[in-house]
Amino acid sequence: MINIMLSAALVLFGVAILISLYRIIIGPSLPDRVIALDMIGVHLVSAIAIISVLFHTTAFLEVILILAILSFISTIAFSKYIERGVIIERKHDS
Amino acid sequence: MKINNVILKTVTKVVIYIILTLAVYLFLAGHNSPGGGFIGGLVLSTAFVLLFIVYDIETIQKALPFDFKKVAALGAFLAVGTGFGSFVFDVPFLTQAFGYFNLPFFGEVELTTVTIFELGVALVVVGVVVTIILSISEDV
Numbered sequence: 001m002i003n004i005m006l007s008a009a010l011v012l013f014g015v016a017i018l019i020s021l022y023r024i025i026i027g028p029s030l031p032d033r034v035i036a037l038d039m040i041g042v043h044l045v046s047a048i049a050i051i052s053v054l055f056h057t058t059a060f061l062e063v064i065l066i067l068a069i070l071s072f073i074s075t076i077a078f079s080k081y082i083e084r085g086v087i088i089e090r091k092h093d094s
Numbered sequence: 095m096k097i098n099n100v101i102l103k104t105v106t107k108v109v110i111y112i113i114l115t116l117a118v119y120l121f122l123a124g125h126n127s128p129g130g131g132f133i134g135g136l137v138l139s140t141a142f143v144l145l146f147i148v149y150d151i152e153t154i155q156k157a158l159p160f161d162f163k164k165v166a167a168l169g170a171f172l173a174v175g176t177g178f179g180s181f182v183f184d185v186p187f188l189t190q191a192f193g194y195f196n197l198p199f200f201g202e203v204e205l206t207t208v209t210i211f212e213l214g215v216a217l218v219v220v221g222v223v224v225t226i227i228l229s230i231s232e233d234v
Contacts, residue, residue: 059128065116066137072109073144076102080147083097088231089150 006054013047034078041071099148106148113141121216125204131212135219142224151228162228166221173214176207 020043023036045064052060077087117137124130145154180189192206 062116062120062123062128062133066133069113069116069137069140073140073147076144077147086231088146088227090231091150091152 003054006050009050010047010054013043013050017043017047030078030082034075034082037078038071038075041067041074045071102148106144110141110144113137113144117141121212124212125206125208131215132219134212135216136223138216139220139223139227142220143227146224146227146231151231162221162224164221166218166225169214169217169219169221171214172217173211176211176214179207 017040020036020039024033024040027033027036045067048060048064048067052058081087117134117140120129120137121131121134122129124134142154142158145158176190177188180187183189183191190207190211192204192208194202195205197203
């Protein structure tokens, strides 16, 4: 019973990722695509948690943390590129 | 236009300690569970890249006065040095040893020389990744 529920949750996460992918493909502006990429990262984190419950292992828990950190940093890099046009500045102009 | 991204800077000051702790945990856990020198070095360089993105290069290089090319060279020296250290004991190249020691706080711990090799790998990864990122960002 619990396996069926976990599999259904995985399928629902797959549907959510597909919807985000649709937003990435047709998104009219760049910030739409960045938000959709961040959403895919969050859904992947949740899907990995459910997969690690389904496989009865704790070996994937580091993957969750690392994926969350990478999603955070890539979103910040994209946002800074959209805002400033440069990701790493030589000298702060303030 | 002057931009004051105080939320980003405050969040970074908290998050950077979590990332550094995760990097050290991944480095030390590599013997018995997923992790190791390579992924520990990658997470560590991720923390440095986050600092370089949120602040600027000159501020961070004043706070962290490393030459990252020399860090990579030191890592390669450590990794090769553990290999040559096995010649002292008249055993083949890169032979690793381990032993059980009683440390005062941790109790009985297994200490290996593979840890030094993995430290070399982690330093090489950090040096190479940060050098690549800084070299790409030069031309602005």
